[in-house]
Amino acid sequence: MTETKNTSPSAGDAPTAETRGLLPLPLAAARALLLAGGIATAASTFLAWTWTSAFPGDLTVTGYPGGLQWLTFTAGILTTLFALASYGIRGLGWLIPARNNAPLFLTALGGFGVTWYTVLAISVDLGGLANLEPGGFIAAIASLLPVIGALSLPEKATGDTKEHLKAYITKAEQIPAPQDLAPWIERAVITVVTIIGLGVFTYGIDTEYGELFIGYLIVVVFSVWALHTAGLLDRFSRLVARHRSFTLAMGFAAAIAFPFTQTDDHYANIGVNILIFGTVALGLNIVVGLAGLLDLGYVAFLGVGAYTAALVSGSEFSTFSGVHFPFWAAALTGAAASLVFGILIGAPTLRLRGDYLAIVTLGFGEIFRIAVNNMDGDSGPDITNGPNGIPSIPDLKLFGFNLGESHDIAGFTLGRFANYYLLMVLIMAIVVLVYTRAADSRIGRSWIAIREDETAATAMGINGFRVKLIAFALGAALAGLAGTVSAHVTYSVVPTPYQFAGSTPPNSAFLLAAVVLGGMGTVAGPILGAALLYLLPEKLVFLQDKSLLAFGIALILLMRFRPEGIIANRRRQLEFHETGQLDVPQTTTLTDDSATVTKAGA
C-alpha cells in the first residue's frame, strides 16, 4: 500500500522510503474523502441544524445557510478548492505551489472546527443534543471526512506520531519560485486581496453575537494558516514589497471604503476606536519595535494629548473654557504637549537600560493618571476636574463640515462616528508616513542599531541617548496627536482609561500586546494587532469576567506558536531567505574572498 503512494506521480514530495499517511487509507481514497467531504460540508449548511431560532443566527432554515452556517459553508468551499488543487486541476495549481499537505489539512480543520463549535454551542446553549436536527449531525460528520482524508495523505513519518502530525501543519520547506507576472496583473492581485481583506475585516467587525465572532476567528485563523503553509502569504508579501506604495494606497482606499459599507454607526464607532488604538500602537512601535525601548506607560501620552485637546477645544467645563482652538491648532497643541512630556520623562530615564526604563515608564504612566485624578482644586490645582474629567467637548467643525452630524455623500449616509473615522484615517495616514520615512533613514537605522546592540552602536558613533530621546519624543507626539481626536470622539476625557492594564483597550499593556502580537517593527502588524485586541473584548462580552482569561490563553498560544507576531518583519523573513548559505563550503567562499582582497590590496 505504501508502495502505491510513493510511486504516485502527483504526490509531489520527493518520494522517500518512509512517507506514509498518519491514517492508513490509500492515497486515492484520501483525496476523494477530502473532496467529497469538502463538498458535503458546504452542502450541509443548506439543511436545518436546529429546530428553534433560539440559537442566534437562525439555523433552522432548509434551503439556504444562515449565521454560523455561512462560515462552515466558506470553510467547506475552501477545502473543496484546495482538494481540487491537489488533484492538479488546471487553473488551481497556484493554490498549493509546493504541493504540500498542510494547506489541505488546515482548511479541513477550519471547517471541522467551526462546524463542531457550532453544533456544540447549539447543544450547550439550548441544553442537549436533542436540539440538533439531522442536518446538524450530517454537518458534523461531513466536516470530519476531510480531516480524515487529509491525515491519510502521505507525509514523512519518523516513527514518532507527534512529529508525524507536525508535518501536517508545517510550511513547505521549498516553495517553487512563482513565474513572473505582468505588473498590472500583480497590481490586480493586490487589489483583489485588498477587497477580500476589507470584506473579511468588515464581516468580523459586523458580527452581531459572540458565537459568530468565535466561529469567524476559527475560520480566519485556519484559512490564513493554510495560506501561510501553502507559501501564498510569502508570495503575496513579495508582491507587496514590489508595489509598496500601491499597496499602501490600496490599504487606505479600503480603510476609507469601510464606513460606506456600514449601515449602523455603531460599527463605525468600533472602527474609529480601532484606528485610534492602532495609531497609538504604531507610535509605540517606533519606541519598542524600532528603538527597542520597553515603554510600559505609553498610554499616558495618549492621555496628555486628549486632555490638552479637551482643555483648549472650548468645553465649558475646561479650566480654559474661553479658549476654543480650531482643530489643527488643538491637534498641534496636543502633540506638542505630549512631545514635551516625552522629553521630560525621557531625558532623565533614557540613560537607563532595559528593565529600569520599563519600571520608570510604568511609574510615569500611573503618575499621570493619579495626578490627573487629583487636580480637581481640592488636593491639587484645579486643572483637570479630577475623576469627573472634562465633559461636553464640542464636535469638530472642519471647513464648515460639522463632524457631529450625519451627512449624505453619494447616496451613503455617514454618521458622526463615520466622520470621525475618516478623520482618523487621515491621522493614521500621517502616522504611517512618519513611521515609514523615519524607519528608512539614518535615524531609523540608528534606532535599530541601538536595539540590536547598544554598545556596538555607540562604538559606531551613535549618540545613544540622543537618538533614543528622539524616538521617545516622536512616539509620544504621535500618541498625543491620536489623543486629540479621541477626546472629541468620546465627548469627554476622564482619567480611568489611561491605566497600565485593564480589560478594555487602550491601556499600556494592551498597546504593548498589540505591537508584539501584530509584529514588532512592521507597519501593518500593530494595526492588525490593535484591531484584534480591540475586537476580542468587544465581541466576547458574553464571556464576561472570563474574557480576560480567554484572552490571556489566546495570547500565550500566539506567542508560543508565532513569537515573531502575526506579521513578520522583513528582517525576520530574511532569516529564511538565504537558502542554506551556512552550508556553503568554507573553501569556496574563501577563494572568492582572498581573490577580491588581493585585488583590492594590489
Place this chain on the structure above:
Amino acid sequence: MTTMTTQTTQTTTPVLEARNVTMRFGGLTAVRSVDFTVNAGEIVGLIGPNGAGKTTFFNCLTGLYVPTEGTVSYKGTVLPPKPHLVTQAGIARTFQNIRLFANMTVLENVLVGRHTRTKEGLWSALLRGPGFKKAEKASEERSMELLEFIGLAHKRDHLARNLPYGEQRKLEIARALASEPGLLLLDEPTAGMNPQETRATEELVFAIRDKGIAVLLIEHDMRFVFNLSDRVAVLVQGEKLVEGTSEVVQADERVIAAYLGEPFEGEPGAAEAAEVEAAEAQSTISKGEDR
C-alpha cells in the same frame, strides 16, 4: 613566511597617544600606567597572554571604559571618554566577540557605520527633500565601495547573522571603515579563522594601511602579528613589558617567559602570584564576555 617585510618608514606624526592609562576594576588593576603611541601609517601589534588587559586597554582607548587614570589623545587633541565622540574624532574599532547588528542587512550594517559622517536628522528624513535623497545615495555608494573592497558586495541584502564567521569579521571591519577613521583598532581579527582566511585578513590589513589608515591590532596568532606589524607591544598583567620591532620582541626572553610562564629576572610584579593568576585567567577569561 610571507614576502611582506614591512618597510619601517617611520612617519613620526603620532595618531594615537595614550598617556599613563590605568584601569582598575575594584581591586583588580587590569591596565597599569600604559604609555602607548601609534604613528600615522603604522601597523602596530598588541600581544599578551589571556587576561593581560588588551581588550580592556582597547575599551579605554575607545571610551567604552573611562580610564581610572591617564588620557588618550587623537592627533594631538585629548579624547573625551564617550564612544560616539571617539568615533567621531576618527578612531574605529571591531570587537573580539563579533558585535554586528545581527538582524540588519550587510549593507545596513555598513550604513550605520557612516553615522558620524552624515548629518540627516529626523526632519530631513520626514520631509525627504533633495538633500536627503542625495545624502542617502552618497552613503549607499560609499558603503557599497567598502563592501566591494572587503569582498562582500554580492551579499549586501543578506542578514548579518546569516553570514559565515569569517565574513562576519570582515563585515565588522567594513562597518568600522565606514566611519572614515584615521586609526582602526582590531581586536583579534583572525580569531576562529582557518589559515587561509587568516592569510586573506593579512592582505586586507595591508590594504587598509595602504589607504592611509593606521592600524592597531590585538592578536594571539604570533605569525600573523609578526608578519604584519611595524611594531609590537607586549602587555602582561596590565603592564607594557616590551615594545619594539618584530625581531626585537620575538627575541626578548621576557616575552617568551610571560607566555610560557617561566620565571625570569627583572620580571615586573610579584612573580609567582602573577603566574598563577595568568594561568587562571587563561582558562576563564578566554571564554568570558568582552566589551
